[in-house]
Amino acid sequence: MKTRFVTLFWFLYQFLLIQGNPDETRLVKKLLTNYNKLVRPSAEPNQTIDIFLTFKHFEFINVDEKKNMLTSKVWIELNWNDFYLRWNPEDFGGIQNLTLPSPLLWQPDLYMMNSMDAMPNVGDDVFAIIDSTGKVFMIKPGTYNSNCQINVWKWPYDFQNCSMEFMPWAMMKEQIRIVEIEELNNKNIDSFSSSNEEWSVEAAYQYWIHKNFEPYGVYTSVALTVEMKRSSNFYVANLIFPFIIISSLVISGFLLPPDNGEKVTLGVSVLLGITFFSHTLVDSLPVSQTMPLVGIYCSIVMVMILVCILCNVIIVHINTWKPSKGNAWHLKLIRLLLCSKSQRVPSSVNVDKRNTNIGIPELKDFDVVSWKEVAACLNSVCFFGFSSTFILVTAIFFIVLVA
Template sequence: MAPMLAALALLALISVSEQGPHEKRLLNSLLNSYNTLERPVANESEPLEVKFGLTLQQIIDVDEKNQILTTNVWLNLDEKNQLLITNIWLSLEWNDYNLRWNDSDYGGVKDLRITPNKLWKPDVLMYNSADEGFDGTYQTNVVVRNNGSCLYVPPGIFKSTCKIDITWFPFDDQHCDMKFGSWTYDGNQLDLVLKDEAGGDLSDFITNGEWYLIGMPGKKNTITYACCPEPYVDVTFTIMIRRRTLYYFFNLIVPCVLISSMALLGFTLPPDSGEKLTLGVTILLSLTVFLNLVAESLPSTSDAVPLIGTYFNCIMFMVASSVVLTVVVLNYHHRTADIHEMPQWIKTVFLQWLPWILRMSRPGKKITRKTIMMSNRMRELELKERSSKSLLANVLDIDDDFRHVPPPPNSTASTGNLGPGCSIFRTDFRRSFVRPSTMEDVGGGLGSHHRELHLILRELQFITARMKKADEEAELISDWKFAAMVVDRFCLFVFTLFTIIATVAVLLSAPHIIVQ
């Protein structure tokens, strides 16, 4: 009998604590005389305090082509149009003076879920909204407790304006503000208070592959606008995110450095290969493609130049300069003596001083400071000696001594005596230039053997002049080729140094280098 009595007692208790009729009666009692337009305060002169909070969940996706960053609190950053699109949970909590009851009078009912269109709720909107509907919240039920406490947590997708700073792209931090406040109630009627002084709730945040969340602080502001004399209260949350640079580092910066190094290797390519200029132009086009990829992921603004854009422009300037200097190298390499004459300053710079600085030398000719000074001294002596010789001696490249040596007494033009020193040859040779005469005159005054010697002399002079000219041309062509090689080596050192300095300067000037 004891178990049966216990079961009957339990059924009696369950029937007494049934909630359905009590909740219906409570709703009728609360809502029959409830006015949704009435601000629920006991004293009309006091403001209604509303606690405001925000919960961030997850950064979901980044659509680089459409410049959209999708998150789940959800954060969506449109860099192209400088928009911040968020799907967040708002938390509004206030105390409604008209929604209080004694739970013991209604069967122990301590809370209710009431649709928001049946109750008064604060008209909190996002001031910097860029949505067409302005308010993107989804209407959910309001949780009402017996002490008058109301909790309203509407989720929604918010699209807000956000000033994107691309100065340090891709090593940039972005701060996007979300400003919430009452649209019609001033600070004397409705007072917004931060639910958590630390800012938004990040306890359930899941990391994203592109953006690293630094924080989401909140701040309460009281502002008097030009339209209205009353102060208005707002709560501003700042979403601070940092771009993860590992992707951009290995997909933009590293390929750019490798391509620029290929441009440097172009200076080691022999000019006779025929691919020297083609390599430089191809590298320049490749950098242009990479720069276009960067430009597509940036907003169309002239407020700032991104750091990676500056770096790419420097590298492109270097590669373009290398193409120009490659043209100069090819021009020097293929110059001939028939068309170009090497100026003295090119000989001094590209054949003496630059090879000495770059530790370059030609086969069998070691270039040192001493040899440069001796070469300059020999050239000065040669110019001085040539200036002291007669015009005839300079033209024929012979000595002036024959003008001062008297002919031997036994050597005359008529006897044809070829004595020691070939005095007759010297006499006839001297006469042939002292007084102008034709071959017939020479032949008439001399014998046949004298005429043959004179013709042989002229042939020897012609052959010697041709051989000397060929040697001079070959030496000049060799000088031009060596000058082209010196320019190549000089550009290799200069542009290598420029690439290293530009890369290091960009990385050191960035606020942070790699965020994984």
């Protein structure tokens, strides 16, 4: 289909030339008669053709984070010297430049090495501008799908660096050579933009790479690296903040009295809600060997919620215990650590059965531990402890994330 289109376009072009400038008509016939686009246009068989490749414009379209694929539009400027496309302007009415369809001319076989497609050639078919010295100039726009490894460590405040590398594929270095342009090395290209609301392009610069392919020697390629910044407002407002708010609700369970069984129900409900948000976060993140910081934070918070539920279960259970009396060391330790109030109760309420015939009560007193007070004290300690831990973990998370 493409061959038919080029052939039809060529006949149309020839018809317009016949109706147009006769000097241009003669020039086109002279240049393309016996011209073979399959043959390298060099003056000598062993002469290397120098290819000048630069990037003029980059437009970000989309990035598929699941596939690690960057889709973009790139304008590539190419120029080289074609020995068979030279003429004397005086012989053709002073014509200095000529425009021809690029499919009619020899072109270097440049490919994108990290393409996600089936090795597409550089750019689309365009018109080429040729001057009388044989210099061929063209700007080839193209849409490319390139591999881009996404680093999700600081998602959604992440920066991504994606590169596209172009180099000859079939021809040897003795046949064509990409020339390095020192003044453009590691410099931003002329223009770059983004048509995607989630990402903004911060920089786009080109540089030349020299690779040694044994035993063929050193080859030169051209790479375009793009620095992109994600807009985090959407994810922070719709995922992270709701996650933090729902997670903090589990701490409010310690504000309920110890005899309220809804403390455990509240914790389980919060855990179910956090599990839902975790699945939503997983769907938003690409598969990566690096665990994102937000994933670590979610894991820590879920562990804290689980511990809170266990603490509430223990508090509710302790609240059901009957008061204990005695002077054992573990009862004294509980009173000391939990600041539980103890009561001195005379032992006369518990008369020794062996002395019932005498009727004299024991004079020894006992300390009574009220487990309801222990549960209430544990409730307060857990509230302040988990509140402080949650605030500290969340503050550290945002400091590291935004830094």
